[in-house]
Amino acid sequence: ALLCTALGLYEFRHDIRDITDILVTTVPFLTSFPTGFYFIRNWNQIKKFMVSMETDSYFTSPFVHSKGNLLRIIEDTKKKCVFLTKFLVITEFIGLTSFFCKPFILSYLEESQINLTEEESIRKQWKNMIYVIWLPVDPRKPLVFYSVYIYQLFTALVFFCHSSSVININFVLIRYSAVQFTLTCKALSQTDILTSSFTLKSKN
Numbered sequence: 001a002l003l004c005t006a007l008g009l010y011e012f013r014h015d016i017r018d019i020t021d022i023l024v025t026t027v028p029f030l031t032s033f034p035t036g037f038y039f040i041r042n043w044n045q046i047k048k049f050m051v052s053m054e055t056d057s058y059f060t061s062p063f064v065h066s067k068g069n070l071l072r073i074i075e076d077t078k079k080k081c082v083f084l085t086k087f088l089v090i091t092e093f094i095g096l097t098s099f100f101c102k103p104f105i106l107s108y109l110e111e112s113q114i115n116l117t118e119e120e121s122i123r124k125q126w127k128n129m130i131y132v133i134w135l136p137v138d139p140r141k142p143l144v145f146y147s148v149y150i151y152q153l154f155t156a157l158v159f160f161c162h163s164s165s166v167i168n169i170n171f172v173l174i175r176y177s178a179v180q181f182t183l184t185c186k187a188l189s190q191t192d193i194l195t196s197s198f199t200l201k202s203k204n
Helices: 002-011 016-041 043-055 068-109 118-127 142-203
Strands: none
Touching: 002 016, 002 118, 016 043, 016 142, 043 142, 068 142
């Protein structure tokens, strides 16, 4: 995939729009590799941390569960995290679907352009793929077109699964961490109130 992209950068180097299209779709792939490698290598620790957020934190504290306002904070946070997860997945899936349809939509819209030369027609077809690449073959042949299309479709699905899961995990962990701090502050304030009340009663 990277070789095809590099060939595309060289072949379309004189067109800034094509270079931009290639970079827009390639840079996210390149930046996702370190993140994916980190998650794969440290998945056991990440999984343990995620479990501990649910089982060994303020979310399971008897004191928190005894207070209605603190319990509502936990429930509201979980609902917001579920909504955020669904929203991000649906948004990314819609974007992914538009990429899947790109070659067919552009081919349909540009059917009237019959004044192109043989070389221009081939270059145009490479630009209309899901990712702008170039190979020394004719992409107008069905076998070549669908082989490249299926491969790009697979890589797009892999990237979708990776990005949607990593982004969701990061958002949820950030949200959960912020709620831990909120619960701590609320619990300390309520403990202070209870202590003050107990002190006043003792004096009386």
